[in-house]
Amino acid sequence: GQNIDQPTEMTATEGAIVQINCTYQTSGFNGLFWYQQHAGEAPTFLSYNVLDGLEEKGRFSSFLSRSKGYSYLLLKELQMKDSASYLCAVRRNYGQNFVFGPGTRLSVLP
């Protein structure tokens, strides 16, 4: 089976840094994706990790530790528009079988 866990909600201040954690237990692992979803909109891709370590993309970075079943998304220089849900998704090792975590709703305050 599979189980993915994320904090339900987080709040941070504009200009700050926030770390959103994702822990997973899954049979077969073939990569972890982070998506952003604004209310009422479709998810959009942020980052991808398949090997241990940190991947950086501008203000967003994502880290993976396969041995610990753990990932985090780091958002720097927060902006109001970063208020959204952040979903981690694990791809299982056959086809493109994705399982999404419950999502973390981030509120950025002025």
Next chain:
Amino acid sequence: DTEVTQTPKHLVMGMTNKKSLKCEQHMGHRAMYWYKQKAKKPPELMFVYSYEKLSINESVPSRFSPECPNSSLLNLHLHALQPEDSALYLCASSQDTGAGEREQFFGPGTRLTVL
């Protein structure tokens, strides 16, 4: 063109109706997906098509019937739905179903209400 389009945006149907959801992409992607998303919940994978063949069916009830007429189009035929099937139905596509950074591009979704 990095867009996935879905029609209709909203759909209200009775439990005896037959309707279809449509999805289209022109990115040359060979994998297409249907997801169901309830309010404040993550998307749940329903079906995956790879090179126009159904490759994954996540034990979805037969009242949902997917169809992939060609590599750009994906349909979801609905029949005898239940009120609990009311949700946002998202279509997505990716380059293919291989390994590596195969990000999915999502459409805006069809918000379905079953009365």
